[in-house]
Amino acid sequence: MSTPPAAVAATARVTHPVSDPHREVLRGWGRTHTACCSVLRPTDLAALTATVADAAGVVLARGAGCAYGDAATRRSGTVIDVSGLNRLVSLDDDRGIVVVEAGMTLGELVRILSPRGWTPPVLPGTPHVSVGGAVAADIHGKNHVGAGSFGRHVRWLVVLDADGESRMLTPGRDHDLFWATVGGMGLTGIITTVALQLLPTGPGAASTMRQRAGDLGAVLDQLESTAVEQRSDPLLHSVAWLEGTAPRGVRGRGLVQTTRVPGREVGAGPAATRPGAGALRRPGRDGRSLPGAGVVGRAGIVLANRARWAVPIPRLPRTSSIPSALQPLRRGELWPALFGREGLVQYQFVVPTTSVAVIGVALDLLAEHRTPPALAVLKRLGPADPGPLTFAMEGWTLALDLPARWPGLELALGDLDEVVAAAHGRVYLAKDSRLPAESLALMYPRLGEWQQARTLMDPRGAFGSDLSRRLRLAPQRATS
Numbered sequence: 001m002s003t004p005p006a007a008v009a010a011t012a013r014v015t016h017p018v019s020d021p022h023r024e025v026l027r028g029w030g031r032t033h034t035a036c037c038s039v040l041r042p043t044d045l046a047a048l049t050a051t052v053a054d055a056a057g058v059v060l061a062r063g064a065g066c067a068y069g070d071a072a073t074r075r076s077g078t079v080i081d082v083s084g085l086n087r088l089v090s091l092d093d094d095r096g097i098v099v100v101e102a103g104m105t106l107g108e109l110v111r112i113l114s115p116r117g118w119t120p121p122v123l124p125g126t127p128h129v130s131v132g133g134a135v136a137a138d139i140h141g142k143n144h145v146g147a148g149s150f151g152r153h154v155r156w157l158v159v160l161d162a163d164g165e166s167r168m169l170t171p172g173r174d175h176d177l178f179w180a181t182v183g184g185m186g187l188t189g190i191i192t193t194v195a196l197q198l199l200p201t202g203p204g205a206a207s208t209m210r211q212r213a214g215d216l217g218a219v220l221d222q223l224e225s226t227a228v229e230q231r232s233d234p235l236l237h238s239v240a241w242l243e244g245t246a247p248r249g250v251r252g253r254g255l256v257q258t259t260r261v262p263g264r265e266v267g268a269g270p271a272a273t274r275p276g277a278g279a280l281r282r283p284g285r286d287g288r289s290l291p292g293a294g295v296v297g298r299a300g301i302v303l304a305n306r307a308r309w310a311v312p313i314p315r316l317p318r319t320s321s322i323p324s325a326l327q328p329l330r331r332g333e334l335w336p337a338l339f340g341r342e343g344l345v346q347y348q349f350v351v352p353t354t355s356v357a358v359i360g361v362a363l364d365l366l367a368e369h370r371t372p373p374a375l376a377v378l379k380r381l382g383p384a385d386p387g388p389l390t391f392a393m394e395g396w397t398l399a400l401d402l403p404a405r406w407p408g409l410e411l412a413l414g415d416l417d418e419v420v421a422a423a424h425g426r427v428y429l430a431k432d433s434r435l436p437a438e439s440l441a442l443m444y445p446r447l448g449e450w451q452q453a454r455t456l457m458d459p460r461g462a463f464g465s466d467l468s469r470r471l472r473l474a475p476q477r478a479t480s
Helices: 045-054 106-116 131-136 175-181 218-232 297-312 323-328 357-368 411-421 437-443 447-457 465-472
Strands: 021-028 034-040 059-060 078-083 088-092 097-101 154-160 167-168 190-199 206-213 236-242 254-260 318-320 344-352 376-382 397-402
Touching: 021 411, 034 344, 045 078, 045 190, 059 437, 088 106, 097 106, 097 218, 106 218, 106 376, 154 297, 175 218, 175 447, 190 357, 206 323, 206 465, 218 236, 218 357, 254 297, 297 318, 297 437, 318 323, 344 357, 357 397, 357 411, 397 411, 411 437
Parallel strands: 034 078, 059 078
Antiparallel strands: 021 034, 088 097, 097 190, 154 167, 154 190, 206 254, 206 318, 236 254, 236 376, 344 397, 376 397
């Protein structure tokens, strides 16, 4: 086993006693999947190590719980909540390298880094994703064309195995194991520490512009045009909100948003101290959904889409802090609550650039099945990371938020599975809650390669989730 750097090893404090696990109902962020789990919450690395070494059955690390479906729950075995392992280990202001424990959220990391003139290169719309979760899902942002996915910027990481031993992995020396862990959905071991290369940001605010595009073709043209500039500018972010309920001739029209973050030369010294984003409130674990069907219905979806299209757009760019511009969903947990007791399904897929027609096909298919999306978000993506289970690839990704209660939704998404797979595309496992196991190998043709590396990391099948069991990702040992 490789030994982690001294700075990381120093975070293993005197072992705290680990209490017996207690039963707790956990759920995915979309609220379609709930599970009664045995949960432990170690507060430092030593306690985590003892917990894993003593575990008799299958274990799973859970960070902030932002996976939409069943990737962060385990009905049998033990769920280890690592959100208490959230310390800053070190920050090299000269080289822009930060080392953090994996339970720290990206929002908290941004709050620390922003006044010093640095930012994580890849950020999702919510600040609540943990750093370990960002690695496990190899997340992407609105700047993927220039910045790639999260794993591209990880200098090294430390994984705790089933024997309670730590292994440091680097993308050079441990290529296959590193990239099996990045995007591996937490199934190769527990990510405890991450060293991340940062991007330098300059003083001043982020600048955001919005433009209307009258049909899907115009949206695609605008995003493609911006992508040309993004290839040389990882601080340029672009996304489009589509109107999936518009009449067929203009279905897919939308608003295209471009955000520019000021940059600076490395070595120019930290930017002048700026106010941070303020303390973040973690999503409430016991937050309740609205009763019954909630407030997201067909009429409301149509009205909201029309209003988004009709709202006046300022001629001048809107300025805001970098955290506010890049992570607007600071109270994002309220969104799934609006969908009522059954929650929401987010179906996010990516297809290669040559299969861009699938975007329109997806919107038409949902309209034909009378399962309109409450939200449809389109992004242009750049080259893929090397990970066998990495989601993002050169092409187009469409994320669809759909009320889980829609009659016929599973039939519609089953049809869409076939369209996406035939186009050599794939769905995002961090968002998935219902993909059939038979579709996985079609969408992830390097699945066997990942399974081989995973077996080297976890030969006894100690790590697993409800998602890995549903998709039959890898063999797992019997639970106690």
